[in-house]
Amino acid sequence: MVSTDLGQASDLFWSTGACVVRGAVDRGTIDRAGDAVDHLVRAGSLADLSTLADSAESARFRAGVDHWRSDDEFKTLATTGPLPDLVAGVLRTDRLWLYEDSVLIKEAGSSLETKWHSDDGYFHVEGRQLATLWVPLDPAPLASGALRFLSGSHRTTNRYRPTLFVTEDAIPGTEGEMPPQIGFDSADVFGFGLEVGDCTIHHARTLHASSGNNSGSNRRALSIRYCGVDSVIRQKPGAPGKPGLDSISDGTPIAEAAETLGFPEASLGGIQNP
Numbered sequence: 001m002v003s004t005d006l007g008q009a010s011d012l013f014w015s016t017g018a019c020v021v022r023g024a025v026d027r028g029t030i031d032r033a034g035d036a037v038d039h040l041v042r043a044g045s046l047a048d049l050s051t052l053a054d055s056a057e058s059a060r061f062r063a064g065v066d067h068w069r070s071d072d073e074f075k076t077l078a079t080t081g082p083l084p085d086l087v088a089g090v091l092r093t094d095r096l097w098l099y100e101d102s103v104l105i106k107e108a109g110s111s112l113e114t115k116w117h118s119d120d121g122y123f124h125v126e127g128r129q130l131a132t133l134w135v136p137l138d139p140a141p142l143a144s145g146a147l148r149f150l151s152g153s154h155r156t157t158n159r160y161r162p163t164l165f166v167t168e169d170a171i172p173g174t175e176g177e178m179p180p181q182i183g184f185d186s187a188d189v190f191g192f193g194l195e196v197g198d199c200t201i202h203h204a205r206t207l208h209a210s211s212g213n214n215s216g217s218n219r220r221a222l223s224i225r226y227c228g229v230d231s232v233i234r235q236k237p238g239a240p241g242k243p244g245l246d247s248i249s250d251g252t253p254i255a256e257a258a259e260t261l262g263f264p265e266a267s268l269g270g271i272q273n274p
């Protein structure tokens with residue numbers, strides 16, 4: 001059982017598009033996630049995003065996606081224990097499905113920024129209750145590349161085109177407006193320096209970005225994307241696919257689609273919803 005003021009976090013999330021929850025992820029969960037991530041690194045299973053930006057620097061930005069499909073530890077972390085409870089509490093949903101997990105390691109000294117983008121262009125779902133949980137596995141001051149958010153951007157009616165993440169180039173074949181690139185010192189941009197045990201949760205439509213890692217230590221993070229009960233399938237041309245998606249019609253509620261897609265439903269209940 002985790003005690004944290006999820007009510008306040010939820011209010012912040014719905015008013016600004018993102019929130020921080022401090023001290024809510026226990027050491028055991030962090031250690032298990034850290035071991036699982038280190039295993040991926042040792043196995044050479046992560047992609048090198050730095051190559052997309054033609055970066056020759058020795059510090060790299062490495063990432064991977066959908067580890068839960070091949071490693072039960074990632075599935076357990078994403079669907080049981082404190083992580084899904086925090087997201088369900090903030091989204092105010094009594095059912096929650098895992099859409100995708102990602103591992104993001106920005107090595108110390110990597111100058112690669114994560115460019116401003118919103119997640120919903122990459123997701124084949126739509127709805128109000130869509131969020132990404134970002135959990136650092138190492139201390140993550142803003143200088144290490146903890147996320148920055150554009151306040152209120154989750155309320156936009158714009159649909160942003162997914163990009164290559166570390167460059168402003170759009171993924172070929174995708175649709176939408178190009179996301180604006182915003183200075184980190186702009187008045188509407190906010191972010192949180194994070195300790196191990198803290199996490200941020202942002203709405204799928206919130207514009208967000210991160211700096212290079214100027215902190216002197218590697219920044220490992222787990223990013224987990226979830227759908228609440230009001231989500232429906234909406235295919236986005238050109239966005240990275242998911243197995244089984246072709247057999248599902250747009251508008252199918254997530255509770256129905258999840259069975260065909262194999263998206264696991266989280267076990268909720270460790271934290272009281274606000």
Ligand SMILES: O=C(O)CCC(=O)C(=O)O
Nearest residue numbers: 104114119132145210223
């Ligand atoms: O870790 C990063 O630099 C970016 C992560 C991100 O944009 C996300 O998880 O949605």
